[in-house]
Amino acid sequence: MKSGFVVPTDLDPIERHPKAVGPGERMRMHNHMCYGCGEDSPNGLHLEIYAGEGFTIRASMEVEPHFEGGPGVLHGGILTTAFDDVMGMAPLLVGPSAVTVHLEVDFLRPIPVGSTLELSATLLGRQRRKLYTEGVAHIGDPDQPVAVAHAIFVSINAREHFAEHLDKSQISDEYKQRLSRP
Numbered sequence: 207m208k209s210g211f212v213v214p215t216d217l218d219p220i221e222r223h224p225k226a227v228g229p230g231e232r233m234r235m236h237n238h239m240c241y242g243c244g245e246d247s248p249n250g251l252h253l254e255i256y257a258g259e260g261f262t263i264r265a266s267m268e269v270e271p272h273f274e275g276g277p278g279v280l281h282g283g284i285l286t287t288a289f290d291d292v293m294g295m296a297p298l299l300v301g302p303s304a305v306t307v308h309l310e311v312d313f314l315r316p317i318p319v320g321s322t323l324e325l326s327a328t329l330l331g332r333q334r335r336k337l338y339t340e341g342v343a344h345i346g347d348p349d350q351p352v353a354v355a356h357a358i359f360v361s362i363n364a365r366e367h368f369a370e371h372l373d374k375s376q377i378s379d380e381y382k383q384r385l386s387r388p
């Protein structure tokens with residue numbers, strides 16, 4: 207597939223976390239106000255994201271008219287957002303919360319408004335805190351991808367990482383309550 211991203215050849219092997227969501231089950235929402243997958247995000251993409259076999263994740267997305275970028279086709283930034291969210295779930299299969307440090311997308315074909323976009327992500331391996339993922343999108347024929355993405359996520363301690371920003375969340379009270387629990 208057309209991509210200049212170089213996946214390191216010396217990635218460490220990974221193991222599914224014993225408490226990871228099972229294949230076919232819906233991934234737990236990390237934040238119900240998330241623009242990508244939060245069910246309460248007022249203008250979000252409302253992606254429903256599922257664990258697949260092995261180290262894979264999948265989701266479908268209807269390409270709504272208001273996602274238009276070029277005439278009649280999906281905006282590239284919306285596709286990138288969807289990849290970020292779907293690929294961002296992959297690290298959870300092996301355990302840690304992780305945030306995006308690098309994301310690149312190869313746009314292979316225009317994606318018409320009205321199509322159903324099938325997104326998948328695979329966790330390829332890790333190198334210290336870095337988790338390497340690959341994403342693929344198609345609109346019917348899995349052998350004809352419309353876009354390919356590569357991303358690096360870095361594992362974090364979520365409590366510490368988000369601590370100073372929680373009061374800006376739309377649900378800051380809920381987070382403050384969660385943080386006050388031991």
Ligand SMILES: CCCCCCCC/C=C\CCCCCCCC(=O)SCCNC(=O)CCNC(=O)[C@H](O)C(C)(C)COP(=O)(O)OP(=O)(O)OC[C@H]1O[C@@H](n2cnc3c(N)ncnc32)[C@H](O)[C@@H]1OP(=O)(O)O
Nearest residue numbers: 236290291294295303304305306307308334360364365368
């Ligand atoms: C009570 C609270 C509960 C909350 C619960 C919610 C948990 C939810 C968690 C997860 C949800 C999953 C779903 C998410 C979906 C959407 C994902 C997003 O959109 S995330 C938003 C955008 N991303 C950011 O805002 C990151 C901003 N960046 C940072 O904050 C820092 O860079 C951070 C903390 C990630 C790393 O900084 P350092 O100082 O800890 O570590 P250093 O040493 O710089 O990096 C570690 C390794 O990563 C490499 N690295 C860093 N940046 C890189 C880059 N741009 N490209 C390549 N490698 C990079 C470095 O070279 C290093 O690698 P070497 O081990 O030394 O080889």
